[in-house]
Amino acid sequence: MAAESSDPAAVGAPGSVDREPRRRRPLLRVLQVATLALVVGLLALLVWRLTQSSRGSDLVSAIRADKKPNAPAFRLPVIWPHTETWPAALRKLADSKLSPVDFRGRPLIVNFWASWCGPCRDEAPQLAASAQAHAGKVVFLGVDVQDFTGDARRFLRKYHVNYVSVRDASGSTYDGYGLTGVPETYYVDSRGRIVAHSAGEVSRRELEDGVRLASGAAG
Numbered sequence: 012m013a014a015e016s017s018d019p020a021a022v023g024a025p026g027s028v029d030r031e032p033r034r035r036r037p038l039l040r041v042l043q044v045a046t047l048a049l050v051v052g053l054l055a056l057l058v059w060r061l062t063q064s065s066r067g068s069d070l071v072s073a074i075r076a077d078k079k080p081n082a083p084a085f086r087l088p089v090i091w092p093h094t095e096t097w098p099a100a101l102r103k104l105a106d107s108k109l110s111p112v113d114f115r116g117r118p119l120i121v122n123f124w125a126s127w128c129g130p131c132r133d134e135a136p137q138l139a140a141s142a143q144a145h146a147g148k149v150v151f152l153g154v155d156v157q158d159f160t161g162d163a164r165r166f167l168r169k170y171h172v173n174y175v176s177v178r179d180a181s182g183s184t185y186d187g188y189g190l191t192g193v194p195e196t197y198y199v200d201s202r203g204r205i206v207a208h209s210a211g212e213v214s215r216r217e218l219e220d221g222v223r224l225a226s227g228a229a230g
Contacts, residue, residue, distance in 0.1 A: 067189025071208065074197075079204040082111040082121070082197065083187040087177035090160055091153070095173040096146040105175050109152070111203060118149045118225035119199040120218075123190055125158040126166035130212035131194045135170035141218050142174045149222055152177070156185055156193060198225040 073080040086108045094102040104113055111119065122138055124131040142151040153176030155163040160178060167176055179185070188197065191210065198207040198221035206224045209217050 067186050071189040074205050074208045079206055081203050082199045082205050085184050086110045087179055090178045091167045091176035096142040098147050109177050114150050115203050116201050118201055120151045121197045123154045123156055123193050123195045125156055125193050126162040128193045134212045137215055139173050154179055200225050
């Protein structure tokens with residue numbers, strides 16, 4: 012007769028068969044909860060992006076219909092604190108994060124750009140020249156998107172940009188303003204309303220027309 016095994020598991024000791032499954036159950040629950048949380052988070056992000064995208068499309072449509080919608084809010088950090096063409100009363104603002112509401116009472120030109128963008132390079136001298144021509148009267152503000160800060164600063168230095176630029180690291184302004192690419196330029200009057208919009212590289216005439224509308228659309 013074969014000798015009986017002294018291993019409790021081998022002889023079916025009570026509780027030995029389902030001990031391992033019991034240990035796995037808490038881990039399985041944790042994985043299920045984590046998976047569910049991830050799915051919910053992704054769905055929430057998708058809904059948010061769709062909502063923002065819809066708002067951006069509505070904004071651009073309102074501009075085209077001459078409804079003068081308010082410029083969407085943002086508060087972004089300054090990466091290029093050059094205020095040479097800004098009114099003296101506003102230059103201290105470059106020490107902190109900036110928002111469109113900070114410029115109420117003055118015409119504002121908001122240019123969205125990136126260092127890797129060819130048309131942005133082509134229009135940079137024109138923007139700087141216009142900012143100089145309207146220095147102290149019209150505020151120019153650059154918004155760097157989908158970019159690296161170091162690359163952005165090299166771009167600004169190379170093209171001698173004479174107005175402040177901020178950086179949107181999260182991309183929140185991209186959808187909020189209905190951007191379809193860069194560059195794009197928005198012309199905001201002294202009441203904070205967008206009165207015109209340029210998609211793509213802006214020409215000298217188009218830029219000056221936008222400046223004129225922003226400067227004279229307070230009524």
